[in-house]
Amino acid sequence: MNQYCISRKLFERAARVIPCGIYGHTSPVFTVPGRFPYYAVAARGCRYQDPDGNWYLDFLCGYGAVLLGYGYPQVEEAAARQREKGNCMNHPAPIMVELAEKLLEVTRFGSWVVFAKNGSDVTTWAIAVARLTTGRRKVLKVAGAYHGVGAWCNPTGYGFLPEERSHVHDFRWNDLDSFRKLVEEYHGDVAAVVLCPFHHPSYGRCILPDPGFFPTVRKICRREGIVLVLDDIRAGFRLHRGGSHQWLGIEPDILCLGKALGNGYPISVAIGREELRVAASRVFLTGTYWNNAVAMAAALEMLKILEQEPVVEHVQEVGRRFCQGLRELAWRYGFDLQCSGPPSMPFATFSGDDSFFLQQEFCARVAAQGVFLHPHHNWFMSYAHRDLDIAEAFDKIEIALRQLREGLVKR
Ligand SMILES: Cc1ncc(COP(=O)(O)O)c(C=O)c1O
Known part of the structure; x- marks a missing residue:
């Protein structure tokens, strides 16, 4: 069964009664339609759940609105x-x-x-x-x-x-x-x-x-x-x-x-x-x-x-560790991934990926593992992101990177 089965049905209903189904910055066209969650039903800390029951470790935080974590x-x-x-x-x-x-x-x-x-x-x-x-x-x-x-x-x-x-x-x-x-x-x-x-x-x-x-x-x-x-x-x-x-x-x-x-x-x-x-x-x-x-x-x-509370220090530090760890992880699988901007709200790009195709594929595969990284928008760190969350994110991201490398080798 598709990971977004219920969400897609909801989106089809939405498209009949709401212009574009979902419009504005949360529109699926800004990610990759069909490969990312469409809706959220619940959120806590640095995680949220979609209508299909999938949970995501979130690095977008309501497009930056959630600094302390959902439901602080x-x-x-x-x-x-x-x-x-x-x-x-x-x-x-x-x-x-x-x-x-x-x-x-x-x-x-x-x-x-x-x-x-x-x-x-x-x-x-x-x-x-x-x-x-x-x-x-x-x-x-x-x-x-x-x-x-x-x-x-x-x-x-x-x-x-x-x-x-x-x-x-x-x-x-x-x-x-x-x-x-x-x-x-x-x-x-x-x-x-x-x-x-x-x-x-x-x-x-x-x-x-x-x-x-x-x-x-x-x-x-x-x-x-x-x-x-x-x-x-x-x-x-x-x-x-x-x-x-x-x-x-x-x-x-x-x-x-x-x-x-x-x-x-x-x-x-x-x-x-x-x-x-x-x-x-x-x-x-x-x-x-x-x-x-x-x-x-x-x-x-x-x-x-x-x-x-040391909120600002925390989001900067956790962002620094996330960016550095991500870069090292990507490098291990042969990808040159760079983060730009302040570490508390970084924007990641693969070198040579001007079309963002690789980035989209990467983020879609990461989403399938239960981590939400937006492919075209800067990410946001929150006070709820703790060491264990980052470690879990890295484990899941590594699976996506491995798949990505294997997919490219097979082509
Ligand atoms: C720099 C900046 N200015 C203004 C806005 C508009 O804010 P809002 O979406 O709350 O109207 C945004 C939204 O992302 C923004 O990033």
């Missing part, structure tokens, strides 16, 4: 306590104030916080705040960077008008000349520069910032009155417990956080400097569920845990 007890208890009191009410709950204060304390640069649900909500809002503050139109971003699904940055652009991104211009990561060129070309009209802490393009190796990149961008932004927005949605809390600007050693003007902030509960925030407060109070920001208190309680607990 302290976070779940804090969420449950708040749920008892109330979640969606007519007014924000007092915990919103406590969370805002905590966020300012740990991120150490801003003077206000606003709340939303998804990363896209706050990245899109941040550029509106930058435009209102500066009275300028242009937004500069890095080619290939993902900042969500807003009209200004939607990756496909389908359904949007070209005009909606006519004031958005791309420069190249780590290329200060291409950045300076845009600043000069649109001198006096650049409202914002939006950057991630490191470059993680789709289907491409991650690239860390050169030592001078952020300090120079920071300096130019200050000189030119440009708002520097750090999109820390994906990397937040896996590089530094107080936000990735502290890992980079710079202060942004607006910091966008989401994903790991709620350890799976839907919450995103933008944190900003005093100079932007007036615009922040004017650019209308709201959503029916954006004041919900349960996600705020989860986020507050998450931040407290980050203060008490």
